[in-house]
Amino acid sequence: MPRLFNFAAGPAMMPEPVLARARDELLDWNGHGLSVMEMPFTGDVFKEIASTAVSRLSALLGLPPGYRVLFMHGGAMAQLALVPLNLAAPEVAGDAGADYVESGYWSGRAIAEARRYCRVEIAASGEPGGFTHIPPQTEWCIRPEAAYCHITTNETANGVQFPETPKLDGVPLVADMTSDFLTRPVDVSSYGLLYASAQKNVGPSGLTIVILREELGGHAHALTPSVFDYSLQMRNDSRYNTPPTFSIYMAGLVFQWIEEEGGLAAMERASEAKSSKLYGLIDGSDFYCCPVAPEARSRVNVCFKLADETLDDVFDKEALEHGLINLRGHPVLGGFRASLYNAMSEHGVDVLVEFMADFESRHG
């Protein structure tokens, strides 16, 4: 069967050359007579695989001195708790807690989770506009005593993305970058910490990447589980316990693929080209609509609705017949969503755009 065009929000498409290489290496990695899956995480061979992955990622990002890359478990959801536990313990932050920018569904989840561990103040919210824009930084209220300010750079469910990195003075900026990590260059030095789960642009699920300024570690709340204490993981090169070894190996292959494709600047150009085609079709039609303000539209999760929602099931069924799958929107928000992560080809978007234009001509 030919491969389908998978527009899922994650786990998502993987680059085909990466899958092919993993298949070729599955039973015997590099003449070692073992699969990567079977290797002890404490052995020199796996350590080399993991450190190569860190080096490739650091090169892609231009990681500044003083920052560390951690490979962790638990997905981005775990980080929603681990960020306040590690950075906003009462011994460091007193009762100040942290500031959060609310820009959609996932920042809402981050706020609710952080409230279990510390005081949370909303620095700004896009809720009054129905989460169709990013609140401008001039309207943010950041408390100088806050342990950090948290943003979600791309709202996977709402299709809203920060067009640029906010610049904060003094208070560390923390970002959930789960859905746009590695889709454009990042100025890491603007962040105290950023995190992303892997299953969108990095590799299979099971791996979470955390990048942090080293000095932010070492102040975890006393009840933080040891495996989730950033400083312990830093000291142990992400091997305090068994890391998700196969996912780390796959991530390393994806980093190499991105490098060979031209790095993050090339990923950004591709994201712009793909999303512009789709938004172009949506904006040129009364049949489809996207409520998100043009300047805040996500380049990686294009959310749209059919003007006549009674056609939703037919749209979905016909899309499937064209090999276009997983286009339904987030269950909480409905509508449709085309996730255009790095592994989605421009050809896949062309097929989608052609299908949508044809569907409109027959049902519009």
Ligand SMILES: Cc1ncc(COP(=O)(O)O)c(C=O)c1O
């Ligand atoms: C922006 C964002 N944050 C957090 C999560 C949760 O990630 P996980 O399921 O890996 O914990 C998701 C998942 O889609 C997401 O898109």
